[in-house]
Amino acid sequence: MITQIKGRLVEKNPTYVVIDCNGVGYLLHISLQTFSALPDHEAITLFTHLSVKEDAHTLYGFIDKTEREIFRLLISVSGVGPSIARTMLSSMTTDEIQQAIASENTAVIQGVKGIGAKTAQRVIIDLKDKILKTFDMDVISVGQNNTNKEEALSALEVLGFNRKQSDKVVNTILKEHRDATVEFLIKKALKSL
Numbered sequence: 074m075i076t077q078i079k080g081r082l083v084e085k086n087p088t089y090v091v092i093d094c095n096g097v098g099y100l101l102h103i104s105l106q107t108f109s110a111l112p113d114h115e116a117i118t119l120f121t122h123l124s125v126k127e128d129a130h131t132l133y134g135f136i137d138k139t140e141r142e143i144f145r146l147l148i149s150v151s152g153v154g155p156s157i158a159r160t161m162l163s164s165m166t167t168d169e170i171q172q173a174i175a176s177e178n179t180a181v182i183q184g185v186k187g188i189g190a191k192t193a194q195r196v197i198i199d200l201k202d203k204i205l206k207t208f209d210m211d212v213i214s215v216g217q218n219n220t221n222k223e224e225a226l227s228a229l230e231v232l233g234f235n236r237k238q239s240d241k242v243v244n245t246i247l248k249e250h251r252d253a254t255v256e257f258l259i260k261k262a263l264k265s266l
Contacts, residue, residue, distance in 0.1 A: 075132065079118040085111060090134060092117065101134030102155075104162035110136040124148075124155050131155065142207065143167050150199045152192045161185045168240055174204045222247060225258035234266050242266055 078101065080094035087108050092099050101119055103111075111117060119134035120141045133155060135141040140162060147158035147170075161170060164185050173181040174197055182193040222243055229239040242265045243258055250257065 074123050075121050077118060077120050078132075078134065079116075081115045082111070082117050090117075090119070092119065092134075099132060101132050102159060103134045104140070104159050105164075106140060106162055106166060107134060107136040133159065139167050139208075143170055146200050146203055146207075147196070150192075150196050152195060153188070157185070157187045160187055166237070168237075168244075171204050171208055174200050177201065221253065221255050221258060224255045225262065228255070228259050229262055229266070232263075234262075238266060 078092050078094060078099055080092040080099070082090060083093045083098060084091035085108070087105055089100055089102050090108075090111070092101065101121060103119075107119070119136065120138055121135070122133045122141055122144060124131045124133065133141075133144065135144065144155075144158050144162060147153050147161060148155055153161075161182075165173070165181070169181070172178070177197050179190065179193040179197060182188055182196055183190060188196070225243055226236060226239050229243075230236050239262060242262045245265075246253060246258055246261045250261075253261070
């Protein structure tokens with residue numbers, strides 16, 4: 074029903090924001106990822122998801138469409154409600170969630186408060202194919218190069234590069250060179266950053 078809200082930021086908290094749209098204030102529940110990515114200026118646009126239950130209509134806000142899509146995929150899993158999905162998006166980036174699901178890393182998903190072993194397995198079973206298809210991920214690069222990728226990202230972070238930007242660059246390199254070494258990943262990434 075409501076797909077995005079553009080307006081003046083009236084109130085900003087780690088768990089919610091209030092946006093004024095032509096005199097109407099909308100309260101949107103947000104993740105910490107969205108909170109940290111929100112600009113300080115007043116005019117903002119958030120992508121939204123409206124959750125309708127018998128006792129409440131709750132509006133969730135997201136900084137980008139990817140975060141909203143991950144949220145929608147998560148709440149489609151039995152046992153994962155909007156609050157657990159928001160907690161997951163607050164404790165992990167969208168890339169980390171995608172990687173954990175695609176590489177079947179139940180330990181990472183279980184690390185989120187409110188998610189037990191069975192729910193973590195259900196998340197992987199229900200979403201792995203959707204994540205791989207929707208976000209055009211490569212199964213081989215996810216499983217095999219995960220440690221090389223992590224080492225390269227850590228090294229780039231130590232060198233002072235932003236982890237999100239580095240992650241995008243390293244993922245691009247891994248699509249072309251599936252079995253790249255850590256050194257190769259770092260050298261290629263340094264040329265692109």
